Amino acid sequence: QGFLKEFDNGLKLFVVPDPYTRLIQFDVRHQVGSREDPPGKAGMAHFIEHLMFQMPIDGPGSTRLMLDLPQHSLTFNAYTAADQTHYMHTGTAEELERYVKYTALRLGYDCAAVPETEFLRERDVVRNEHRWRGTGLGAFVYSKMLEQVFPEGHPYRRSLVNIDADLVSITPDDACKFIKRWYTPGQATVVVSGDVDPLEVLALAKKYLEPLPKVDVPPRPPVPPVEIAGVTKEIKAPVKKATAAILFEMP
Secondary structure, rough: OOOEEEEOOEEEEEEEEOOOOOEEEEEEEEEOHHHHHOOOOOOOOHHHHHOOOOEEEEOOOOOOOHHHHHHHOOOOEEEOOOEEEEEEEEEEEHHHHHHHHHHHHHHOOOOOOOOOHHHHHHHHHHHHHHHHOOOOHHHHHHHHHHHHHHHOOOOOOOOOOOOHHHHOOOOOOHHHHHHHHHHHHHHEEEEEEEEEHHHHHHHHHHHOOOOOOOOOOOOOOOOOOOOOOOOOOOOOOOOOOOOOOOOOOOO
């Protein structure tokens, strides 16, 4: 009874019912990642991921999504990778409508809905995360490895260190422009699995997601291939012992 449906606005809905569980898994994958960070705004995609959790669920002054989620899910999380931003929710079937509503909120983001104080606070949270991840020998070596593999200007050549100046420069206007460009129905895939009725999922998607307007956006920048076979590079770092790292291209 599972199905894959693409709505006229471009949003893709993939439903996989599973009669052997009492839980549902609700995932949303947005086609935007760190490789879309604007020049001079490293960390933007990751910050937007955080900012989405500050959306009020029923208009200005109502409960923020971050405070509502723990009351209506067993687990929830999100992450930003180079190529995608992924939101995850695990709960029971009676929470399905709420998860669909969360998705509609993200895709219909109101730039004025998050007060500046909350915007600045969440920006500081992300800055602290990057300070933690961007310090130490591991971050230094990993960033150097990316430099060795990917040439200057390649979208995967991203440094983990010294990006705080970029993060602190992100303004509400910057964030709004980024969201309007990348958080569109045509760049979102919703995957619902577990203890779900496919017809109910479809009805909720028609109620909350299908009415979202279609937004025509330019294609994502291409990711040029790199040639790494048979290449040996050396990174000098104050490690306790020499270490070999083998990199290979994913299929």
